[in-house]
Amino acid sequence: MNLSSQSETGGDHVAYPHIFQPLDLGFTTIKNRIVMGSMHTGLEDRFYHYGKLATYFEMRAKGGVGLIITGGISPNRQGWLTPFGGTLNRRADVVHHRRVTRAVHKHGAKILLQILHSGRYGYHPFVVAPSAIKSPISPFKPRQMSMDNILTTIEDFAKTAHLAKQAGYDGVEIMGSEGYLINQFLSKRTNRRTDEYGGGLENRAKFAIDVIRAIRDKVGEDFIISFRLSMVDLVEGGASMSEVITLATWLQEAGITLINTGVGWHEARVPTIVTSVPRASFVRYTKAVKDVVNIPVITSNRINMPQTAESILASKQADMVQMARPFLADSDWVGKARRNQSHLINTCIGCNQACLDHVFDNRQVSCLVNPLACHETQYTIKPAKKPKKIAVIGAGVAGMMAAITAAHRGHQVVLFEAKQELGGQFNYAKVIPGKEEFFETIRYFREQLSWHQVDVRMGIHVTRQLLSTMAFDDVIVATGVAPRQLNIEGLNLPSVMSYADLLSGKKVAAKRVAVIGAGGIGFDVAEFLAHGATVSEEVHSSTFRPSAQTTDDFFRQWGIDGDANYTTAGAVVAPTPIKHQRQIYLLQRSKGKMGKGLNKTTGWVHKATIKQAGVRQICGVTYEKVTDEGLWITVEGQSQLLRVDTVVVCAGQESVNALMPNVGDAPIAQYHIIGGAKRSEGLDAKRAIKEGFEVGVLV
Numbered sequence: 001m002n003l004s005s006q007s008e009t010g011g012d013h014v015a016y017p018h019i020f021q022p023l024d025l026g027f028t029t030i031k032n033r034i035v036m037g038s039m040h041t042g043l044e045d046r047f048y049h050y051g052k053l054a055t056y057f058e059m060r061a062k063g064g065v066g067l068i069i070t071g072g073i074s075p076n077r078q079g080w081l082t083p084f085g086g087t088l089n090r091r092a093d094v095v096h097h098r099r100v101t102r103a104v105h106k107h108g109a110k111i112l113l114q115i116l117h118s119g120r121y122g123y124h125p126f127v128v129a130p131s132a133i134k135s136p137i138s139p140f141k142p143r144q145m146s147m148d149n150i151l152t153t154i155e156d157f158a159k160t161a162h163l164a165k166q167a168g169y170d171g172v173e174i175m176g177s178e179g180y181l182i183n184q185f186l187s188k189r190t191n192r193r194t195d196e197y198g199g200g201l202e203n204r205a206k207f208a209i210d211v212i213r214a215i216r217d218k219v220g221e222d223f224i225i226s227f228r229l230s231m232v233d234l235v236e237g238g239a240s241m242s243e244v245i246t247l248a249t250w251l252q253e254a255g256i257t258l259i260n261t262g263v264g265w266h267e268a269r270v271p272t273i274v275t276s277v278p279r280a281s282f283v284r285y286t287k288a289v290k291d292v293v294n295i296p297v298i299t300s301n302r303i304n305m306p307q308t309a310e311s312i313l314a315s316k317q318a319d320m321v322q323m324a325r326p327f328l329a330d331s332d333w334v335g336k337a338r339r340n341q342s343h344l345i346n347t348c349i350g351c352n353q354a355c356l357d358h359v360f361d362n363r364q365v366s367c368l369v370n371p372l373a374c375h376e377t378q379y380t381i382k383p384a385k386k387p388k389k390i391a392v393i394g395a396g397v398a399g400m401m402a403a404i405t406a407a408h409r410g411h412q413v414v415l416f417e418a419k420q421e422l423g424g425q426f427n428y429a430k431v432i433p434g435k436e437e438f439f440e441t442i443r444y445f446r447e448q449l450s451w452h453q454v455d456v457r458m459g460i461h462v463t464r465q466l467l468s469t470m471a472f473d474d475v476i477v478a479t480g481v482a483p484r485q486l487n488i489e490g491l492n493l494p495s496v497m498s499y500a501d502l503l504s505g506k507k508v509a510a511k512r513v514a515v516i517g518a519g520g521i522g523f524d525v526a527e528f529l530a531h532g533a534t535v536s537e538e539v540h541s542s543t544f545r546p547s548a549q550t551t552d553d554f555f556r557q558w559g560i561d562g563d564a565n566y567t568t569a570g571a572v573v574a575p576t577p578i579k580h581q582r583q584i585y586l587l588q589r590s591k592g593k594m595g596k597g598l599n600k601t602t603g604w605v606h607k608a609t610i611k612q613a614g615v616r617q618i619c620g621v622t623y624e625k626v627t628d629e630g631l632w633i634t635v636e637g638q639s640q641l642l643r644v645d646t647v648v649v650c651a652g653q654e655s656v657n658a659l660m661p662n663v664g665d666a667p668i669a670q671y672h673i674i675g676g677a678k679r680s681e682g683l684d685a686k687r688a689i690k691e692g693f694e695v696g697v698l699v
Helices: 047-062 091-105 145-168 183-188 206-219 241-254 283-290 306-314 327-328 333-338 397-408 438-451 464-468 498-504 518-532 551-558 600-612 686-696
Strands: 034-036 067-069 110-113 171-176 226-234 258-263 298-301 318-323 389-393 412-417 453-458 475-478 479-485 497-498 510-518 583-587 617-618 622-629 628-637 638-642 646-649 651-657 671-672
Touching: 034 110, 047 091, 047 183, 091 110, 091 145, 110 145, 110 226, 145 171, 145 206, 145 438, 171 183, 171 206, 183 206, 206 226, 206 241, 206 498, 226 241, 241 283, 258 283, 258 318, 283 298, 298 497, 306 318, 306 333, 318 327, 327 333, 333 628, 389 397, 397 412, 397 438, 397 475, 397 686, 479 498, 497 498, 498 518, 518 600, 622 651
Parallel strands: 034 067, 034 318, 067 110, 110 171, 171 226, 226 258, 258 298, 298 318, 389 412, 389 475, 412 453, 475 671, 497 646, 510 583, 510 646, 583 617
Antiparallel strands: 479 651, 622 628, 628 638
C-alpha cells in the first residue's frame, strides 16, 4: 500500500542505474527495465469489473513501472481456466479492454495482453490437450485435439492478438510455460502425438511456432510479441536446458520480440514462489538462455526488492526483471526505487494468502500486506474533515496498520505497545526458517510510523485510567492474543513452554519434543525445531536481518539440478532433505490428516517439509498429563508415554480485550476493536491487517 505521499523529486537513479535504463525495441521504447508480470486478479473475467481493473493497472503505471502484462485471457472457450473466463475474441470485448490500455498509457507505461490457453489445466468440461492425459490439478480429462481443432486454435490466438492491437495494447504475451497448453505441446511428458505436432522436439514445437507466425502475420512488425518460455520444468519428463535453448532460438527466428521466464509446472512438487524460496533462485536459467539469443530476455520469480533487481541487471543475467505480487504489495514500488527510498517499499513476503490462495478459491485477489490492492475503487482514503486525537493500543500488524492509515488521513495518533518491540505475532513468525521475509513487513511498518509521525510509546501497559486522563476522541483496541492454556496436569513443569516462549527466545527446547496442536502455529513450531533453530537476542534489534537458506541448499533439499546447463529432464534430481536436529512429535486432538487448515498454495510445502524432517504425526490424541518422564497421551483407547524432554503448547489463542468497555459503561471516547483482540478464532495476519486498514479509513 502506498501511504507515503512522497513527492516525485529527488531521484537521480544513482542507486539503481540499470533499473532505469530505457529498453529500445526499435519500433518502440520501454522506459525502464521493470515488468509487472501477469497475475490473475479475478477482475479480468467479467466486463463489468474492467473499470476496477483499469484503476488497478493505472495505479501501477502511475507508480512508474515500464511494462505491464495482464492476467491470462483465453483465445477461446476451450482455453478457459474456469467457466466463463476473461475473453478478447469478439469486437464487443474491445471497448472494455480500451479502458485498461488508456489508463496505463496516461502514465507512459506499455501494456501487453497475455493470451493463455489452459489446455488440460482448465477447470471445466470443455478441456482439450495435445493428448488425452488428465492433469493432477483438474478433475476433467481432456479431449485430444484434432488437426482441425489445432488449426482453429492457432487462428483464435491470432484473432485475439489482432483484437488486442485494436484495443490499444502494445503487444501480447503468449503463455508458453507453467504447464499450460503450449507447454503441453512442447513437452513429451504430455504430448504423445504421432502426427506433425508430436514426436521429436521440432514437431512438438510446431504448435508454438505456428501460433507466433500467425500472430505476427495479423499484427505486423510494430507490435510486441513476448513468449513466456519454461526455462526449467521441474517435472519428470520435462525439457533439458539444451532443448530450452533450441526452443528459444526457434522462437526468436519465428518473430518474437521478448522472451519471458517461466519456472515450473503447476503440478510440480517443488516450491517456486512461496516465501521459503530464496530470492532470485532461478535467474541462472534465464542467463543460460540470454547468452544464446539476440533479443531481450526477462527474468522472474521471487524478486521483490530493487537491490536484487539491480544486481541481476548489472551482472547481465537478464535484460528486464519481472515481478507480479510485489506490485500487489506496493503500487509505488518503482517510484520509491527511483527516489532512492527502497526502505519505504511494502515488500511482498511471498505468503500467497490473499493472492494465489484467492485465485484457487475463485475469489477476487488482494494482498495480505496491502488490502487496497485490487480494491482501489472500493476504499477512498481522504483527509479527515476534522482531525482527531486517536489512541491505538497494541503495535502488532493490526494496530500498526490502523495507526499508519489514520495518521495518513491527518489524525494525531498515539500508538501504545506494552513490549519493547513492534510487530506482535509477526515476531514469532519471522524466526521460522523460510519466513525471513516477515522481517521486511515489520521494517515497512516501522518506517511508515516514522514517516507519518505517529507518536509511538513502547513499554507502556495501558489502563482505562490512563486513557481517561488523555482525552482521546477514538480508541482502537488492537491488543491481540495470548496463547491458550490447557487444563492438563503437569503444565507447570519446567519442560513445558508455550509457542510464544519458544519463538521469542525466552525458553529453549531440548532434543526430544512434543508439539501439542497441529494448526498453522504447530507446523511452524515443528519446522523451527526440525531445523535446530534458536532465537538470539539480536533478532529483536530493528537493524537485524537474518540469513536465509542459500539457493544451492534449497535446490539440494528439493531435488533441483542447479547446473544452469542441466541435462536431466526437467532439472529433476534426487532430493537431499535437511538433516533434522531433533526427535519431534506433532500431535492433534482430531482424527484425519494434519494440515487441512493450511493455505492451498503453501500448505503442501509445509507438509512436505515436516515429512522430510521425519516429524512423527499423531492424530486423535487425548492429552493426559506431563511428568518428568515425558507426555502421557491416549490414542485409540491406549495410554502411552512419549519420552520427551520438552512439550511445546500450540493449542490456539485467546483474545486480549480487557480494555474494551463493558456493556452499560459510558466511555468518553469512541472505541473500536480489531484483529485478535476482536476475535481469536481463525486469526491470521490477512484479517488483522485488513481490519486495521478499514478502521483507519473510517475513523
